[in-house]
Amino acid sequence: GGAPTRAGAAFGSRATGVQLAFGIESGVFEMGEQAFDVCACVAFDGTIEAVGWSSAFQIPPSVAGFVREGMDLSQASSAAGISADPKLGSGQGLIGLLSDGRIDRLEYTKQAVTVCMIGIDRKALYSTSSELAS
DSSP: OHHHHHHHHHHHTOOTTOOOEEEEEEEEEEETTEEEEEEEEEEEOSSOEEEEEOOOEEEOHHHHHHHHTTOOHHHHHHHTTSOOOTTGGGTTHHHHHHTTTSSOHHHHHHHHHHHHHHHHHTHHHHOOHHHHHO
């Protein structure tokens, strides 16, 4: 997926002294007829890949229909008449719009990063014996 690939590429092209790389990717998944958006974060230290997820939120059905046709959430929100902001995804995000600012895209991304760091901070609990031997 996107986040592991981004973390690996970031680690591989790292500057001197960098010991941890991150990959962050938001994506849509479906459960039955409902579509949800979630943010994934992968941290990679050269040996261990730790994963964290944000809370997921339901995408309105009118928006989800356009997402299924290949639009991103900003485009789909515009097409559904929910937002005319072409930069919605780089600002508060659809989650910020739907929650009236109670949680925005930055906070939702921070959730994924914070949860991801559990696997790095508690490496011994999440590593396989072969990873620790490397």
